[in-house]
Amino acid sequence: MASTADTKERLRLAAFDVVRTKGLSAASARAIGTAAGVNQALIFYHFGTVNELIEAASNEAVERSVARYAEGFSQVTSLAELLEVGMRVHDEERRRGHVAVMAQLMAGGQHDPVLARASKHAVGLWTAQVRSVLDRVVAPTPAGELLDSADLASAISAGFIGIELLHGVDGASADHAFASLDRLNALLTTVNGFGPTLRAALRVAARRLGTRAARLTRPTPSRK
Amino acid sequence: MASTADTKERLRLAAFDVVRTKGLSAASARAIGTAAGVNQALIFYHFGTVNELIEAASNEAVERSVARYAEGFSQVTSLAELLEVGMRVHDEERRRGHVAVMAQLMAGGQHDPVLARASKHAVGLWTAQVRSVLDRVVAPTPAGELLDSADLASAISAGFIGIELLHGVDGASADHAFASLDRLNALLTTVNGFGPTLRAALRVAARRLGTRAARLTRPTPSRK
DNA sequence: GTCTATATTTGGATAGAC
DNA sequence: GTCTATCCAAATATAGAC
Numbered sequence: 001m002a003s004t005a006d007t008k009e010r011l012r013l014a015a016f017d018v019v020r021t022k023g024l025s026a027a028s029a030r031a032i033g034t035a036a037g038v039n040q041a042l043i044f045y046h047f048g049t050v051n052e053l054i055e056a057a058s059n060e061a062v063e064r065s066v067a068r069y070a071e072g073f074s075q076v077t078s079l080a081e082l083l084e085v086g087m088r089v090h091d092e093e094r095r096r097g098h099v100a101v102m103a104q105l106m107a108g109g110q111h112d113p114v115l116a117r118a119s120k121h122a123v124g125l126w127t128a129q130v131r132s133v134l135d136r137v138v139a140p141t142p143a144g145e146l147l148d149s150a151d152l153a154s155a156i157s158a159g160f161i162g163i164e165l166l167h168g169v170d171g172a173s174a175d176h177a178f179a180s181l182d183r184l185n186a187l188l189t190t191v192n193g194f195g196p197t198l199r200a201a202l203r204v205a206a207r208r209l210g211t212r213a214a215r216l217t218r219p220t221p222s223r224k
Numbered sequence: 225m226a227s228t229a230d231t232k233e234r235l236r237l238a239a240f241d242v243v244r245t246k247g248l249s250a251a252s253a254r255a256i257g258t259a260a261g262v263n264q265a266l267i268f269y270h271f272g273t274v275n276e277l278i279e280a281a282s283n284e285a286v287e288r289s290v291a292r293y294a295e296g297f298s299q300v301t302s303l304a305e306l307l308e309v310g311m312r313v314h315d316e317e318r319r320r321g322h323v324a325v326m327a328q329l330m331a332g333g334q335h336d337p338v339l340a341r342a343s344k345h346a347v348g349l350w351t352a353q354v355r356s357v358l359d360r361v362v363a364p365t366p367a368g369e370l371l372d373s374a375d376l377a378s379a380i381s382a383g384f385i386g387i388e389l390l391h392g393v394d395g396a397s398a399d400h401a402f403a404s405l406d407r408l409n410a411l412l413t414t415v416n417g418f419g420p421t422l423r424a425a426l427r428v429a430a431r432r433l434g435t436r437a438a439r440l441t442r443p444t445p446s447r448k
Numbered sequence: 449g450t451c452t453a454t455a456t457t458t459g460g461a462t463a464g465a466c
Numbered sequence: 467g468t469c470t471a472t473c474c475a476a477a478t479a480t481a482g483a484c
Contacts, residue, residue, distance in 0.1 A: 007449075023335035025249060028477060039451055044479060046449090100334065103389070107331030110324065110392035111247035119393040127397065147407060154390065154397045155404035159379070162386025165327070166378065168334035169343040173351065173378045180379035183371060184408060191411075231467075252459055263469055268461060270467090451484075458477075466469075 008046050010036045015057040020097035024104040024115075027054060051108075055118035058105055062122040065098055066129055073133050079143060079192060082133055083185050090160060099164045106161060123161075127153045142199045143188045232270050234260045239274075239281040244321035248328040248339075251278060279342035282329055286346040289322055290353055297357050303367060303416060306357055307409050314384055323388045330385060347385075351377045366423045367412045 014036035033040030109116035131153035167174035238260035257264030333340035355377035391398035
């Protein structure tokens with residue numbers, strides 16, 4: 001009592017699982033079909049190509065994940081709480097292998113348009129979620145004057161992906177990187193405890209340096 | 225007038241080039257052999273397996289790269305200068321496709337021990353280079369009291385990899401992430417302009433938050 | 449919708465001539 | 467050391483029976 005039109009669902013789940021446990025390069029039609037307990041030919045019948053199946057699998061997974069934590073994020077009221085919730089979410093998503101899958105898709109997406117689209121969608125959903133919290137919670141605070149929510153949200157996404165890859169290759173080094181994020185966050189939270197004169201001094205100094213840094217960045221716009 | 229024992233060298237360069245331009249999944253023995261202008265069988269004769277060739281190619285490239293910028297890093301005397309040199313190096317290495325190759329290898333290294341070893345070596349060399357500058361230049365300053373050089377160096381490496389992947393999938397988003405790094409650096413540099421009382425207050429506050437953040441981190445040690 | 453069978457291509461790897 | 471020829475495994479994708 002199983003095989004109806006949820007064969008597609010089983011294929012999506014199996015595809016996600018194979019990418020998660022064995023990596024993108026091992027996610028062949030045969031491997032996924034076997035994992036799903038159905039014939040590999042059904043992948044092409046239902047999804048067209050293997051990568052389109054993987055895209056569907058990723059989309060489904062990321063949409064569920066973001067929804068899963070949406071309430072938790074909505075209850076955040078400070079930068080410190082955002083740190084706390086964000087780290088809990090990241091930790092849980094890491095354990096579930098979801099970050100690993102995203103990293104695999106992003107690497108594959110560098111040279112495959114379908115995987116690129118899937119990656120952009122996944123990263124975009126997480127970034128939007130984080131950004132909305134930043135806008136609501138951090139923007140009105142002193143630290144918010146020094147940061148741009150879109151910038152920071154993208155940086156957080158990129159950082160998590162980078163740390164995930166580092167982790168799979170050199171776990172100790174990834175732990176170091178993670179510890180560093182804590183410190184920077186602590187610094188930001190500390191800024192929120194500053195008085196008005198101090199804030200003004202910070203803002204001026206940061207602005208001076210910010211424009212200079214921006215000038216250095218410009219040589220590499222998003223050429224693609 | 226060419227083919228002597230530098231066939232190995234041509235294979236290494238070709239392997240690097242194929243990974244750079246077409247990605248790891250397209251780096252087959254045949255593709256690399258063709259790019260090198262030699263027969264694919266020579267890959268197995270000289271290097272054993274394709275991945276071992278790719279490892280040799282990566283090792284050679286990263287060693288040359290680090291040496292290439294070593295003098296520039298050695299002349300850095302401040303955090304602001306480190307930002308400047310670091311961004312110039314990153315920009316140049318990105319244009320040369322070296323960051324892209326590292327990202328490909330790290331993704332592949334998640335499930336392949338040879339590629340994992342190559343990735344660890346590459347990331348390790350860059351991290352060590354950055355760390356040595358941090359130790360020399362930043363550690364004695366007020367910002368240095370808030371940061372750990374090993375932590376920050378790993379975070380920088382991870383961040384660059386993450387941004388690279390993000391760039392290939394959503395260029396605009398990657399630009400946002402990069403801008404954010406500038407701002408954080410500006411903030412750190414600003415801290416270096418603080419007077420002694422201010423520094424002390426910062427240090428105490430950061431330490432308080434740091435230990436709390438560390439407690440949150442601990443649940444995910446470098447399991448592998 | 450699902451399966452079996454198969455056409456076709458591509459990839460890793462080796463044997464053996466030169 | 468290098469090449470040709472080749473074996474074998476695995477991959478995508480399709481045709482056609484059920």
